[in-house]
Amino acid sequence: MPSSVRLSLAIAAKDIRAELRSRTALLSALVFAALVLVVFNFARDPTVIAVSDLAPSVLWVTFALGAMVAMNRAFSVERENSALDGLLLAPVPREALFIGKLLANLAFVGAVELVTLPLFILFFNVSIWPQLPGVLGVTALATVGFVAVGTIFSAMAVRTRFAELMLPVLLLPFMVPPLIGAVQVTSRLLADRPLSEMWGWLRLLAFYDVVFVTLCTLAFTAVVDE
């Protein structure tokens, strides 16, 4: 295994271990996502709007908001005791550091999504078992891109005043393309449409992932190095 991959994994493992010991950020993100689902349930009139029409949007807005809360923690934990300075002093290439942080963020956001999904099925009474692999696949595809952008923005946001507000303001426009694509694909999946109808959206999502993961990895140096 190349050494930079090992370093990235080590950084991701450090973040996940630290989070599993405190559990505060992850738990509050999970509770937050569950609350969003509950609020959504009361924000619609069940006699007027069929649940299947609304389900993909509810799912993705919940994912997006939960992800936002989960990502805020990535660099705020490094803020305490100037841990980030220590991390930057370590002989780790910046690209490997970014990938490590990205992997840890993907684990947190993925955990939030994995807990939200069964709650969504439960609260909204949609049966998606046959389409589950497809839904999980598109979730992964859409999540990677915006978590990459969220990771680099959270590194900036912690250095600003009102960090908790800065991340959503910067990140939400970047969530638009993955969110539109994911909602479109999810609603087609739930309606059992053929793959050919989703192909354009899937390509858009994949292209977004490639462009933004690459770009954020390269731009990360500019964020952390004086």
Add this chain to the structure above:
Amino acid sequence: MNARLPAPGDPFRVVRRGLALSAVAFVGLAVVYLIALAYTPVEARQGLAQKIFYIHVPAAWSALLAFSLVGIASLMYLWLHDTRLDRFAAASAEVGVAFSAVMLTSGPIWAKPIWGTWWTWDARLTLTLFLFFLFIGYLSLRAAVHDPAERARFSAVVGILGMLLVPFIHLSVYLFRTLHPQPIVLKPSAPSLPPEMLRTLLVSTVVFTLLYLGLVTTRYGIALADEAQEDARHAT
């Protein structure tokens, strides 16, 4: 200690130049109103509502020009680390937000009588709305970072990422049906606008470009003055 400080008159010369340029542009704007209302024929189907076209399209042009230049200046800043590029990007973003506001308010005023609705989630409308949000975010990030070098690096990263986001937003909203009038001037075949209308549009575009340059120069000069004041405060 004084060697590093710019001469006190320097920023104000830039500001004065910018204000002079803007003043010329504002006179030009009055001329545009005059030509558009008095000398350009009324469009047969849309009537007087179409007149807003001579403001809306050039404002959109200036906004897009402003935002493209923010992206390019950001990219060059990360490469050259020249503070002038950062100052220019900040000025251009602010002016771009102002032009977007003109575009986003003049559009609905036209759309209500013609489309029958103030707003629609059409590809181009959505794109420009998100550009507006993106640059509001850019400016709020700048306001929230204290250290000038850090502010320049952070905002350059947002500027570059934002420039790359534009085609993605456009593509994703374009896959929905689009309602916005199709291009009538910048398109492969010859412009389909009557010559009198095209002339008014071109005059207005020149005026709006001039206004962009005037406002950016003014804002750039004000940033220079701010920095000089900051430096002087640290020196004493």
